Amino acid sequence: MKLLDEDKIIDLSELFKIFGDSTRIKIINILLDEELCVGDIAEKISATQSAVSHQLRILKSSKLVKYRKVGNTVFYSLDDHHIKEIFEKGREHINEI
Amino acid sequence: MKLLDEDKIIDLSELFKIFGDSTRIKIINILLDEELCVGDIAEKISATQSAVSHQLRILKSSKLVKYRKVGNTVFYSLDDHHIKEIFEKGREHINEI
């Protein structure tokens, strides 16, 4: 396993930084199961619409979630199978300590 | 796959927060290959001894690294196989986008 160069190091820490916030983890957690619109996400995780929208923007720009628009409703879902895997590996770790 | 409860959510985001810093990722990156002492880590990642020591304390208290003392030298290595796996999954993700 070759070591990472400086650029990849930055990219990788940026990626994990995205996972390192409880609001975003909550969003990812519920999107593991189903596609949801912004309002429903906010309700399910007990956060404001604004806070969720801000965090979805971050998740979107990092390619962790994708979306589709239906009318004026926007449905979000996870974008990449690695997300589930990273999430799951983290979960395994915290379940063992 | 059952959804996480509030406590696990916090634990999980705390875990990823640890990975979300480039100095710590650099440390983890070089510890993938070999056990190293603090001074060598600092030299290899071009950071000060103090900065590395501070970050090692965080990695240690999160059970991501373990250490053994030999004289006044302290050797650090990765503590858990999940660390490599989480790291590798993240790496796969950034290599695909």
Added chain:
DNA sequence: TAAATATATGAACAATTATTCATATAGAAA
């Protein structure tokens, strides 16, 4: 067109955090 609904966004504020610098601790060597 006007009102209602869903989402996005900018600014401000508070809180967290990584680094630096100075120094403390502890073990090894002289």
Added chain:
DNA sequence: TTTCTATATGAATAATTGTTCATATATTTA
């Protein structure tokens, strides 16, 4: 014991960042 080396740590600073509040945008409905 004194000096040197390796590591740890506390305080201060600077920078980053998540939330809130107000408001903008866009789509639907009346």
